[in-house]
Amino acid sequence: MSSPHEDKDHTPTVGSQTDIAPLGRSGPKPEHERTADEDIDPVQWSRIADDADFKALVRRKLRLIVPATLFFIVYYFLLPIGVGWFPGLMEKKVWGAVNLAYAYALSQFFMAWILAGIYVAAAAGWDRSEHALLRKFGVQHR
Numbered sequence: 001m002s003s004p005h006e007d008k009d010h011t012p013t014v015g016s017q018t019d020i021a022p023l024g025r026s027g028p029k030p031e032h033e034r035t036a037d038e039d040i041d042p043v044q045w046s047r048i049a050d051d052a053d054f055k056a057l058v059r060r061k062l063r064l065i066v067p068a069t070l071f072f073i074v075y076y077f078l079l080p081i082g083v084g085w086f087p088g089l090m091e092k093k094v095w096g097a098v099n100l101a102y103a104y105a106l107s108q109f110f111m112a113w114i115l116a117g118i119y120v121a122a123a124a125g126w127d128r129s130e131h132a133l134l135r136k137f138g139v140q141h142r
Contacts, residue, residue: 043139053136057129064122068115075111079104 029038048054082090083101090101134140 043137048133048137051133051136053129053133057126057133060129061126064119068119072112072115076108079108 031039079101082104090099090104092100094100094103
């Protein structure tokens with residue numbers, strides 16, 4: 001049988017001072033010293049999670065993150081696979097004394113930087129969408 005207080009935070013409220021040596025601190029309490037009543041989060045996260053704009057944001061993020069991760073993993077493991085199973089191909093000289101394995105290993109640095117740049121650009125757009133979504137629900141961005 002469910003009670004009307006199912007979503008209530010059951011953390012006990014402590015009436016005593018939790019900081020043994022406050023050293024004259026006059027500002028707000030640090031987060032780790034707040035009681036359950038002081039740490040109430042007024043945001044209704046379940047309403048935000050059910051919102052169509054939030055679901056669209058999650059889909060947009062997944063459309064980049066999943067393929068980029070798969071690409072990175074495949075690109076990364078092609079080097080040890082190539083060296084292990086196709087050593088003749090990887091030993092082929094491509095520029096002076098530099099063979100294909102070394103050139104491919106160097107390309108992994110550039111690939112990682114390019115992927116990071118793409119992610120940073122996309123994440124800036126996701127952050128703007130997140131701020132708009134939070135404003136829609138009256139939440140102040142921290």
